[in-house]
Amino acid sequence: MLSIKNLSVKLEEEDKQILKGVDLEIEAGKVHAIMGPNGSGKSTLSYVLSGKDGYEVTDGSAYLEGEDVLEMEPEERAAAGLFLAFQYPVEIPGVGNMTFLRTAVNAQRKARGEEEMSAADFLKAIRAKAKELKVDADMLKRPVNVGFSGGEKKRNEILQMAMLEPKMCILDETDSGLDVDAMKLVAEGVNALRSEGRGFLVITHYQRLLDHIKPDVVHIMADGKIVKTGGPDLALEVEHNGYAGILSEVA
Amino acid sequence: MAEAALQQTATDARLASLTLPTGGWSEAARADALSRVKSMGLPHRRDEYWKYTRPDTLTQADVISAAVFDEGTPIFNDIDSLKIVFVDGVFDEAASDDLSLEGVSIERLATSLADIHWARDLYGVLETRGQTPVQRPLATLNTAFATDGVLLHVTGKVSKPINLQYQHKSECSDAFLHHVIRVDAGAEVTLLEAGPAAARFNKVMEVDIADTGVFHHVRAQGRDHERRAATHIFARLGQESTFKSFTLTKNGVMTRNECVIELTGDDAIAHVAGACVGDGDFHHDDTVFITHDAVNCESRQVFKKVLRNGATGVFQGKILVKPGAQKTDGYQISQSLLLDDDSQFLAKPELEIYADDVACSHGSTSGAIDETALFYLRSRGVPQDQATDLLTLAFLAEAVDEIEDEELRTEIVDRLSGWLERHRN
Ligand SMILES: Nc1ncnc2c1ncn2[C@@H]1O[C@H](COP(=O)(O)OP(=O)(O)OP(=O)(O)O)[C@@H](O)[C@H]1O
Ligand SMILES: [Mg+2]
Numbered sequence: 001m002l003s004i005k006n007l008s009v010k011l012e013e014e015d016k017q018i019l020k021g022v023d024l025e026i027e028a029g030k031v032h033a034i035m036g037p038n039g040s041g042k043s044t045l046s047y048v049l050s051g052k053d054g055y056e057v058t059d060g061s062a063y064l065e066g067e068d069v070l071e072m073e074p075e076e077r078a079a080a081g082l083f084l085a086f087q088y089p090v091e092i093p094g095v096g097n098m099t100f101l102r103t104a105v106n107a108q109r110k111a112r113g114e115e116e117m118s119a120a121d122f123l124k125a126i127r128a129k130a131k132e133l134k135v136d137a138d139m140l141k142r143p144v145n146v147g148f149s150g151g152e153k154k155r156n157e158i159l160q161m162a163m164l165e166p167k168m169c170i171l172d173e174t175d176s177g178l179d180v181d182a183m184k185l186v187a188e189g190v191n192a193l194r195s196e197g198r199g200f201l202v203i204t205h206y207q208r209l210l211d212h213i214k215p216d217v218v219h220i221m222a223d224g225k226i227v228k229t230g231g232p233d234l235a236l237e238v239e240h241n242g243y244a245g246i247l248s249e250v251a
Numbered sequence: 252m253a254e255a256a257l258q259q260t261a262t263d264a265r266l267a268s269l270t271l272p273t274g275g276w277s278e279a280a281r282a283d284a285l286s287r288v289k290s291m292g293l294p295h296r297r298d299e300y301w302k303y304t305r306p307d308t309l310t311q312a313d314v315i316s317a318a319v320f321d322e323g324t325p326i327f328n329d330i331d332s333l334k335i336v337f338v339d340g341v342f343d344e345a346a347s348d349d350l351s352l353e354g355v356s357i358e359r360l361a362t363s364l365a366d367i368h369w370a371r372d373l374y375g376v377l378e379t380r381g382q383t384p385v386q387r388p389l390a391t392l393n394t395a396f397a398t399d400g401v402l403l404h405v406t407g408k409v410s411k412p413i414n415l416q417y418q419h420k421s422e423c424s425d426a427f428l429h430h431v432i433r434v435d436a437g438a439e440v441t442l443l444e445a446g447p448a449a450a451r452f453n454k455v456m457e458v459d460i461a462d463t464g465v466f467h468h469v470r471a472q473g474r475d476h477e478r479r480a481a482t483h484i485f486a487r488l489g490q491e492s493t494f495k496s497f498t499l500t501k502n503g504v505m506t507r508n509e510c511v512i513e514l515t516g517d518d519a520i521a522h523v524a525g526a527c528v529g530d531g532d533f534h535h536d537d538t539v540f541i542t543h544d545a546v547n548c549e550s551r552q553v554f555k556k557v558l559r560n561g562a563t564g565v566f567q568g569k570i571l572v573k574p575g576a577q578k579t580d581g582y583q584i585s586q587s588l589l590l591d592d593d594s595q596f597l598a599k600p601e602l603e604i605y606a607d608d609v610a611c612s613h614g615s616t617s618g619a620i621d622e623t624a625l626f627y628l629r630s631r632g633v634p635q636d637q638a639t640d641l642l643t644l645a646f647l648a649e650a651v652d653e654i655e656d657e658e659l660r661t662e663i664v665d666r667l668s669g670w671l672e673r674h675r676n
Pocket of ligand 2: 042043044087172173
């Protein structure tokens, strides 16, 4: 599904290398988790994959179902099926949440040469999905993320993911800021989308999210590289012992 | 030649190019205006009040020709309204509706020639009041030389808007219109104005709102780019009355919209808002002066400008709170969205307060598209152009939302979207 080889990235404005040769292979139907110390480059990886400005790829490649992601505009990546649930979802005053989502859904459909979704179908779909995620009608009407609590913002990200039905979902610390119940809702939302044709990359610091979203593979990222890959047990090891052991072991 | 002498010469030349209408109830007001404008002189480039906008093309004797522009279906055309059409400032009877509507008496300045008329108490009167502390000679020039306009005496709740539709069909037209509106106690009306009016357009509107009267005004200027316009609104508000005015401006090499409002009765509300979009040699100036002279009144000024390719936006806005005007609630915001580095926004927000129990705030900002928001939208699949338009409309929303009527608001948003789609990189 997503094939990342030796991805090396520096900041455009500064001479600072952040990713130092990331290799990742995420198969359709699988959930991969990335853990790693603060500042190790996890969010940067997700931004570079989704096309944010300010980074320069110095080496390596990223392919989504055989297509060169790094060559595409952000909107083309989205239409190709890539989705990033932001660590810090953006507030957009003046743009209604519903308007935004409908514009996004139809823009992607148009880009793929599919028929646009009618207003009625859209409303039906979003109401059902919002209900599952306990996103109330008021939140749908309000401007995108404006005045949303931290947890509401994260649930709104998952609602967008559910509506857009991407092929490759990247979740950047979607669990941070969530209370126990919200975490369950979000995990259920993600699990509902798990399917043969869809890949997940879940960035998290905590095992508790992985209790709900059971990963197939766990990676540890440190200083811009994947330093260790293992099964679900690797996350438990981090939970109990922190990174010190793992890092000294690979050093 | 000294500056004063130059100004004198320019004013003389302009006055010599015009003919003073005679006869009827307005004759005395016109004669008075002529002598006032002679002593004031027309605005010139050293005037402090014209610091950011060059007045010469608005004041010179010769009109600069402006290409005739057919906008297609005029805005508000499909709204159920009473249409009054002026072509290059000349009333078009055939294109206009019958001037009769319940709750309002509609007459024309050019044809109401009796010696006694209700409009005599207002014509040039509110304009004169609006000359202190800052002079507005172009409005006085209009009072003297206006050739036509509508006289609306609103006595009840008028069931549909009165729609002034302006058309521009002659390349060198130089039009003066002067509207007078009196809203009686408890009466309510919506006035629409739209369309390219003339190559050069000088318009004055005097609005007197009695206690509890309500006046809504929605105006759309544009999309003729070469026009030059100087417009003035003078409004006086009685107790518990409401005045709400919104202006959309698309294109225009020279537009100066002045709005002068006096809150004279307690608990009155005045909102003035404007959204403008300009490209290239666009120059747009909103100049607002609101005087609070009563207790517990509310005023809002919300002006938003989208500028690109070297366009210029100007805002001069003042809130004056007179002694005794306690519990005043004054709000003023002027903002520009600069879509490139060449465009500029010049703002002069002012507060002058002589009462101690008031809440007034003002703010002015100039910024670019929020890149973080843009990326967020694009990451969801919204193409860059469309995402930029969404954010631009969001920027304008605070001004557009001042329009209470949903149908009118939708028309304005549609026109704005159309403009944004036509003006992309
Ligand atoms: N635009 C930027 N300007 C300056 N430094 C940056 C920028 N983007 C990333 N960095 C730096 O790159 C490093 C990696 O940041 P990144 O946000 O990817 O870390 P992370 O692994 O997501 O951390 P966390 O677990 O705290 O979210 C950090 O040292 C960060 O300060
Ligand atoms: Mg991060």
